[in-house]
Amino acid sequence: MAYKYAEDKELLLNRLKRVEGQVRGIARMVEEDTYCVDVLTQISAAISALEKAGLVLLADHIRGCVTDAVSTGDGEHSVNELVGVVERFLKA
Amino acid sequence: MAYKYAEDKELLLNRLKRVEGQVRGIARMVEEDTYCVDVLTQISAAISALEKAGLVLLADHIRGCVTDAVSTGDGEHSVNELVGVVERFLKA
Amino acid sequence: MAYKYAEDKELLLNRLKRVEGQVRGIARMVEEDTYCVDVLTQISAAISALEKAGLVLLADHIRGCVTDAVSTGDGEHSVNELVGVVERFLKA
Amino acid sequence: MAYKYAEDKELLLNRLKRVEGQVRGIARMVEEDTYCVDVLTQISAAISALEKAGLVLLADHIRGCVTDAVSTGDGEHSVNELVGVVERFLKA
Numbered sequence: 001m002a003y004k005y006a007e008d009k010e011l012l013l014n015r016l017k018r019v020e021g022q023v024r025g026i027a028r029m030v031e032e033d034t035y036c037v038d039v040l041t042q043i044s045a046a047i048s049a050l051e052k053a054g055l056v057l058l059a060d061h062i063r064g065c066v067t068d069a070v071s072t073g074d075g076e077h078s079v080n081e082l083v084g085v086v087e088r089f090l091k092a
Numbered sequence: 093m094a095y096k097y098a099e100d101k102e103l104l105l106n107r108l109k110r111v112e113g114q115v116r117g118i119a120r121m122v123e124e125d126t127y128c129v130d131v132l133t134q135i136s137a138a139i140s141a142l143e144k145a146g147l148v149l150l151a152d153h154i155r156g157c158v159t160d161a162v163s164t165g166d167g168e169h170s171v172n173e174l175v176g177v178v179e180r181f182l183k184a
Numbered sequence: 185m186a187y188k189y190a191e192d193k194e195l196l197l198n199r200l201k202r203v204e205g206q207v208r209g210i211a212r213m214v215e216e217d218t219y220c221v222d223v224l225t226q227i228s229a230a231i232s233a234l235e236k237a238g239l240v241l242l243a244d245h246i247r248g249c250v251t252d253a254v255s256t257g258d259g260e261h262s263v264n265e266l267v268g269v270v271e272r273f274l275k276a
Numbered sequence: 277m278a279y280k281y282a283e284d285k286e287l288l289l290n291r292l293k294r295v296e297g298q299v300r301g302i303a304r305m306v307e308e309d310t311y312c313v314d315v316l317t318q319i320s321a322a323i324s325a326l327e328k329a330g331l332v333l334l335a336d337h338i339r340g341c342v343t344d345a346v347s348t349g350d351g352e353h354s355v356n357e358l359v360g361v362v363e364r365f366l367k368a
Binding site: 187188189190193196197200201203204207208210211214215217219220221223224225227228230231234235237238241242244245248249265266269272273275 | 279280281282285288289292293295296299300302303306307309311312313315316317319320322323326327329330333334336337340341357358361364365367
């Protein structure tokens with residue numbers, strides 16, 4: 001089955017690929033003893049990028065899975081799950 | 093010059109390598125149309141792991157660079173920079 | 185009209201009253217020149233308490249308003265709004 | 277003893293007073309059954325305001341207490357405490 005995020009699949013894959021590169025770059029910076037503040041700035045940027053990818057996915061999830069579940073009268077589980085996901089995301 | 097985080101270099105490199113693997117795993121999940129909630133859970137985990145790596149580095153930075161700068165009477169710039177880093181990190 | 189959070193109204197009001205007291209206490213600490221770290225600890229506690237109140241409200245909102253809107257085929261606006269709220273909350 | 281934040285005391289007290297008013301306003305919104313999204317927006321704003329007050333205090337703390345402690349060769353405890361505070365603040 002395809003989820004709603006299928007539409008944003010390319011976008012998500014590109015972003016995740018970029019984050020992977022960022023994290024690899026951060027490791028290289030550490031290996032080369034780059035100044036801590038510059039490393040920290042890159043870590044903040046990678047976290048922001050992951051959060052943005054997460055928000056795209058979350059929006060698709062609400063628009064797709066949650067909406068479907070609620071529409072077919074089966075929203076209870078889906079909504080509880082969503083609340084848990086948002087909570088985890090906010091506390092990450 | 094080696095920064096204070098030299099002591100935690102192995103730890104940091106291991107963690108960053110693990111995060112890189114997590115992000116690659118997340119991309120694979122998206123490629124295979126994994127259920128959104130499971131993808132989001134992994135994204136939250138990767139963000140937490142990056143935050144933890146950032147905190148290790150930040151602690152080393154304060155213990156090393158900031159302390160050195162202050163000891164040699166050159167703390168002003170270093171302290172302003174630190175405040176900026178925390179601010180950026182908080183907003184990441 | 186009563187929103188879903190009506191059920192948690194007492195809980196929310198109690199929490200908010202407590203946060204209000206916390207913030208007043210923090211102002212008093214500043215006025216009495218309390219040690220910065222102790223003030224910062226109380227600020228962190230007040231932020232956590234507000235976030236928890238926000239999560240209760242957010243969960244009720246999803247269970248109530250969003251679910252209702254989706255059920256009546258009017259989910260589009262509600263879902264966009266929800267995504268915006270989560271985003272703002274994440275960046276708060 | 278006066279801490280470094282003495283200089284920002286008025287600023288901090290004004291901000292905290294405003295946050296206290298914001299939180300009281302949020303409670304009133306809940307009491308009057310205001311639409312959840314509007315309440316959540318105000319909660320996000322109050323959290324931001326508290327974070328900003330915390331950052332002012334944190335900067336003063338580093339400029340004052342931590343710098344003093346490090347300068348007098350007594351930085352160890354102060355730096356460990358600072359790392360703890362930042363960690364708590366980031367996780368709040």
